[in-house]
Amino acid sequence: MRRAVFRLAVTVCAVLWAMPARPGEVIYKYDAPNGVTHLSNRRLNKDYRPFFYMRVPQSVDPDKLMAVIRYYGRRHKVDPELVRAMVEVESGFVIEAVSPKGAQGLMQIMPGTGRDLGLAEPFEAGPNIEAGVRYMRAMLDRYGDKSLALAAYNAGPGRVSKDMGIPEIAETRDYVAKVMRRYGARTGMR
Numbered sequence: 001m002r003r004a005v006f007r008l009a010v011t012v013c014a015v016l017w018a019m020p021a022r023p024g025e026v027i028y029k030y031d032a033p034n035g036v037t038h039l040s041n042r043r044l045n046k047d048y049r050p051f052f053y054m055r056v057p058q059s060v061d062p063d064k065l066m067a068v069i070r071y072y073g074r075r076h077k078v079d080p081e082l083v084r085a086m087v088e089v090e091s092g093f094v095i096e097a098v099s100p101k102g103a104q105g106l107m108q109i110m111p112g113t114g115r116d117l118g119l120a121e122p123f124e125a126g127p128n129i130e131a132g133v134r135y136m137r138a139m140l141d142r143y144g145d146k147s148l149a150l151a152a153y154n155a156g157p158g159r160v161s162k163d164m165g166i167p168e169i170a171e172t173r174d175y176v177a178k179v180m181r182r183y184g185a186r187t188g189m190r
Contacts, residue, residue, distance in 0.1 A: 062093045065106075065129075066080070068125055072129050075130075076133045078136050078140065082179070083129070083132075083133055084182075085182035090103075090107055093106065104123065105123050105125075105128035106128050107131070109128060109131055109132055113135065143160065146180070147166060147180060148165070150176045151166040151172050155169055155171075155172040
């Protein structure tokens with residue numbers, strides 16, 4: 001009987017492992033202390049973590065984050081060097097950074113925007129970078145220009161559309177200039 005239950009459990013796990021998740025669906029995993037792995041389509045408690053994501057230690061050097069940045073940059077067709085420049089300016093590579101306005105994580109995503117992007121773990125490097133890169137991709141698609149996309153990332157797309165350009169907000173103008181300067185220094189672009 002135990003052998004049959006074990007075979008059934010292994011079969012179920014193999015089927016779940018092989019099944020692709022539906023777009024937008026997250027599978028959560030929990031490794032219990034007794035060695036049993038639990039999978040769920042809901043986060044049942046704080047110990048359940050998204051099954052397929054990149055975890056990065058809290059104290060990490062910027063060059064080590066480049067693997068995550070490259071992966072999501074390429075996946076969403078955003079130049080990884082632009083993403084690196086954004087992370088450097090946004091958070092200074094501090095994974096648990098929080099701005100005075102409440103933006104969170106490496107890419108300084110506002111909680112409301114994070115909810116819209118499905119970001120459940122703003123202080124996990126992989127999910128934060130992935131959400132920020134997806135948002136930047138949307139801004140690039142909308143404006144077709146890196147500077148305008150950066151302005152929209154910082155001030156919001158409504159403000160860029162309303163002003164028909166980079167808004168006259170000192171913080172936003174400074175942000176765009178800093179990111180583009182760092183990006184240009186790394187890529188040789190001006």
